[in-house]
Amino acid sequence: MIGRFIEKAGWPRIIIALFLLGLFIAAPFVGVRVDTSLSNTLVRFGMNGVMVLAMIPMVQAGCGLNFGLPLGIIAGLLGATLSIEWNVEILAKLVAWGSQYQITWLTQEFVDTWREPLGFASAVIIAVPIAAVLGWFYGKLLNRVKGDEMMIATYVGFSSVSFMCIAWLLLPYKHPSMVWGFAGRGLRTTISVEGYWLHVLSDALSVNIGDHLYIPTGMLIFFAVMALAVWIFMRTKTGTAITAVGSNPEFARASGVNVDKMRTISVVMSTVLGAIGIIVYEQSFGFIQLYMGPFYMALPAVASILLGGASVNKASILNVIVGTFLFQGILTMTPSVINSYLQTDMSEVIRLIVSNGMILYALTRKVRA
Amino acid sequence: MMNEIMNQAITFALNNAVLAAVIGIIALVIILALLMGSGRIFRKLFDLMANNAVPAIFIIISAFAIPLSGYSASYLVQELLTRIGRNSFLILSLLIPIMAGMGLNFGMVLGAMAGQIGLLMICDWGVVGIPGMILACLVGTPIAVILGIFCGAVLNRAKGREMVTSYILGFFINGVYQLVVLYFMGWIIPITNPALLLSRGYGVRNAVSLLGIRGVLDNLIPSIVAGTTQGQQFLSANGSGAFFLVHIPFFDGAVRIPLATLIVIALFCAFIVWFRRTKLGQDMRAIGQSQSVADSAGIAVNRTRIIAIVISTVLACYGQIIYLQNMGTLNTYNSHDQAGMFSIAALLIGGASVSRASIANVFVGVILFHLMFIVAPVAGKNLIGDAQIGEYFRVFVSYGIIAIALVLHAWKRNREREAARRSLRGNRGGDN
Numbered sequence: 001m002i003g004r005f006i007e008k009a010g011w012p013r014i015i016i017a018l019f020l021l022g023l024f025i026a027a028p029f030v031g032v033r034v035d036t037s038l039s040n041t042l043v044r045f046g047m048n049g050v051m052v053l054a055m056i057p058m059v060q061a062g063c064g065l066n067f068g069l070p071l072g073i074i075a076g077l078l079g080a081t082l083s084i085e086w087n088v089e090i091l092a093k094l095v096a097w098g099s100q101y102q103i104t105w106l107t108q109e110f111v112d113t114w115r116e117p118l119g120f121a122s123a124v125i126i127a128v129p130i131a132a133v134l135g136w137f138y139g140k141l142l143n144r145v146k147g148d149e150m151m152i153a154t155y156v157g158f159s160s161v162s163f164m165c166i167a168w169l170l171l172p173y174k175h176p177s178m179v180w181g182f183a184g185r186g187l188r189t190t191i192s193v194e195g196y197w198l199h200v201l202s203d204a205l206s207v208n209i210g211d212h213l214y215i216p217t218g219m220l221i222f223f224a225v226m227a228l229a230v231w232i233f234m235r236t237k238t239g240t241a242i243t244a245v246g247s248n249p250e251f252a253r254a255s256g257v258n259v260d261k262m263r264t265i266s267v268v269m270s271t272v273l274g275a276i277g278i279i280v281y282e283q284s285f286g287f288i289q290l291y292m293g294p295f296y297m298a299l300p301a302v303a304s305i306l307l308g309g310a311s312v313n314k315a316s317i318l319n320v321i322v323g324t325f326l327f328q329g330i331l332t333m334t335p336s337v338i339n340s341y342l343q344t345d346m347s348e349v350i351r352l353i354v355s356n357g358m359i360l361y362a363l364t365r366k367v368r369a
Numbered sequence: 370m371m372n373e374i375m376n377q378a379i380t381f382a383l384n385n386a387v388l389a390a391v392i393g394i395i396a397l398v399i400i401l402a403l404l405m406g407s408g409r410i411f412r413k414l415f416d417l418m419a420n421n422a423v424p425a426i427f428i429i430i431s432a433f434a435i436p437l438s439g440y441s442a443s444y445l446v447q448e449l450l451t452r453i454g455r456n457s458f459l460i461l462s463l464l465i466p467i468m469a470g471m472g473l474n475f476g477m478v479l480g481a482m483a484g485q486i487g488l489l490m491i492c493d494w495g496v497v498g499i500p501g502m503i504l505a506c507l508v509g510t511p512i513a514v515i516l517g518i519f520c521g522a523v524l525n526r527a528k529g530r531e532m533v534t535s536y537i538l539g540f541f542i543n544g545v546y547q548l549v550v551l552y553f554m555g556w557i558i559p560i561t562n563p564a565l566l567l568s569r570g571y572g573v574r575n576a577v578s579l580l581g582i583r584g585v586l587d588n589l590i591p592s593i594v595a596g597t598t599q600g601q602q603f604l605s606a607n608g609s610g611a612f613f614l615v616h617i618p619f620f621d622g623a624v625r626i627p628l629a630t631l632i633v634i635a636l637f638c639a640f641i642v643w644f645r646r647t648k649l650g651q652d653m654r655a656i657g658q659s660q661s662v663a664d665s666a667g668i669a670v671n672r673t674r675i676i677a678i679v680i681s682t683v684l685a686c687y688g689q690i691i692y693l694q695n696m697g698t699l700n701t702y703n704s705h706d707q708a709g710m711f712s713i714a715a716l717l718i719g720g721a722s723v724s725r726a727s728i729a730n731v732f733v734g735v736i737l738f739h740l741m742f743i744v745a746p747v748a749g750k751n752l753i754g755d756a757q758i759g760e761y762f763r764v765f766v767s768y769g770i771i772a773i774a775l776v777l778h779a780w781k782r783n784r785e786r787e788a789a790r791r792s793l794r795g796n797r798g799g800d801n
Contacts, residue, residue, distance in 0.1 A: 008783070067533075073556070141776065144776070144779070144780045144783065145779035145783065146779075147529070147782075147783070148775060148777065148778075148779035150530065150533075151530075151532045151775055152772065152775045152776055154533065155768055155769075155771050155772035157767060158768040158772070159769040159771075159772045162761060162767075162769075163769070165761040166758055166762060166765060167759070169757065200520065208493075213437050220627060259522070272680050281704065285699065299540070323453040346548075346552065349544055349547045349548050349551065350544075352547065353541065353544035353545065354543035356537050356540040356543075357541055357544075360534065360538045363527050363533065363534045363537065364526040
């Protein structure tokens with residue numbers, strides 16, 4: 001029984017899970033509160049969950065790990081910044097629509113009460129089409145370079161981030177809370193979302209147990225809904241075709257599946273999820289990080305899903321949930337526990353070794369035929 | 370007043386238009402390349418472009434940027450010579466794995482880290498000058514060999530995705546390197562020089578001064594190329610005839626030559642040319658052509674691949690030491706990172722591809738890449754009044770160029786595969 005479980009879960013996961021458990025057990029002895037750590041882990045889980053979810057479609061379609069996640073993140077950043085830039089206009093437009101089309105509930109009062117959720121929704125609504133377009137081109141590109149997707153994805157991510165560095169400086173943003181005060185143009189490196197949609201998901205239906213245990217219910221529900229959507233999608237006809245393409249492209253082609261089209265769909269989905277993921281991340285984190293901010297954001301997401309037991313060509317929702325929880329758990333616990341024990345900050349080094357070690361393990365694993 | 374505003378507006382629009390044009394040209398070239406890839410008639414033209422697109426783009430960018438920067442010729446020549454001396458060795462270390470069909474060795478940062486550990490040790494022991502450099506090489510070599518064997522073994526387990534694996538391996542070993550340098554040095558590994566250590570008593574500082582070996586190789590054989598008047602001025606300023614002085618009439622300015630470094634690089638180029646002809650070099654080329662054929666010809670494929678990576682790692686170690694003796698300061702936690710990215714970008718800009726790279730590519734690449742490196746920020750500043758944009762632009766170009774080179778290579782390979790398949794079918798079925 002135990003042997004079967006170990007074989008199914010895989011040694012790396014068990015070691016990491018035991019390590020994490022050890023950290024939780026050790027926490028009270030070094031003066032770290034378990035409930036605070038647990039709620040930190042939950043918050044980080046909710047923040048990063050959707051971005052890890054973005055890995056699934058591409059892995060399933062045989063496009064490998066999406067190191068090009070920054071492309072989706074950029075779409076999300078555009079959505080987020082534009083939603084702030086046009087906040088007033090968007091809300092006014094909604095009220096105008098309400099009176100124009102006789103929608104009785106869409107009144108000034110309604111818009112005023114739901115200002116923040118509407119702002120968040122507008123960020124997502126702006127980001128998704130941008131992500132879809134970028135993802136479509138990105139998918140077309142990856143179709144032409146089969147076999148080298150991961151390396152090229154990495155550099156597509158890097159070059160798009162550095163291209164956007166120029167764009168953030170030159171795009172005609174005007175909103176005073178976003179541009180540099182003295183120059184009057186060029187976006188700031190970090191932009192606060194306070195007053196727009198800070199914690200709209202996190203604080204929705206959130207539960208406080210005692211003083212220290214905080215559960216961001218809304219954010220977790222949002223993640224669950226997204227995960228469910230992906231789960232259902234992967235079971236539709238298109239989703240099955242995508243999985244078939246990933247498992248055996250020749251067979252899929254012979255069965256009349258349009259391989260390139262399925263791959264493009266998966267890349268678009270991955271990019272769109274990345275865009276939504278970063279907005280969820282920002283509403284909880286409180287800041288939009290521009291310029292080199294998204295540069296290395298793909299690595300934690302990739303490491304998480306691998307830690308959850310995915311391989312380079314197979315991934316499931318369970319992998320996402322387990323992996324994100326373990327990875328974010330270690331990220332939360334190592335600084336607090338190990339640092340109070342050793343009196344130094346080793347978290348960064350541990351993060352580097354664990355996350356990249358995990359990716360390395362997945363890349364060198366012999367694929368069972 | 371009104372006029373002034375109008376003028377400013379026009380200049381701004383014009384300036385942005387020039388930048389937009391440059392970006393537009395690059396985009397156009399990429400789109401054209403994409404379009405041509407699909408048309409049958411354009412295949413020939415496409416192949417020509419695919420082979421030379423990258424250097425061509427760079428020559429175009431430089432042609433725009435050099436006049437904009439307003440730098441003098443002698444300044445540019447001096448800077449370029451310094452950078453050729455500084456960077457060529459690192460880039461040359463990439464050639465051998467490419468020969469063995471292992472792609473761009475992103476794992477060269479492992480060698481760079483080994484070199485840095487060597488330099489940290491000699492700083493601690495207080496060995497300076499040329500003996501210091503040699504000692505740093507001696508300390509770095511065994512570390513580089515061990516890391517190289519490890520890297521080679523890992524890459525043998527990840528055939529077909531060597532590049533992404535070596536790239537992640539670089540990150541992984543970077544974590545280990547930080548663990549060693551930030552926690553073990555001064556604790557497990559004895560470091561006595563307090564100037565190296567953080568105030569807490571262990572761990573190395575972020576920036577380490579390499580004053581003891583700064584420029585020792587570059588200035589070993591002091592030499593200078595100068596116009597007649599500048600040469601006289603230089604001699605009278607610096608006294609004695611300890612300089613090799615070459616006069617070039619009508620040349621305006623004086624340029625110092627890092628002669629000894631260039632000699633070392635030339636020797637190393639000769640080594641590569643010789644190495645290609647040895648049994649081992651031939652084996653590597655055979656493996657680069659086809660692993661299965663090489664295997665059936667009795668070549669120990671895995672072992673030879675490991676040797677290729679070990680050589681590359683050790684050379685990257687020496688390359689990093691040469692690089693840092695020129696820089697004079699060691700950024701303990703960043704220097705190696707940039708070494709990898711810039712070397713690979715430069716090699717690709719020189720017209721190399723993932724599967725084919727020559728010594729000429731190295732030098733063309735180093736010149737074109739660093740030309741842009743020197744002029745881009747100033748050109749950006751003169752264009753838009755913002756040096757930051759030039760800075761970002763060159764980062765964008767470094768990454769973009771690697772992306773384009775990787776795409777072109779993968780794409781070409783897939784098309785060749787497709788063509789091979791078509792030829793097997795006797796090409797009766799038309800285009801597909």
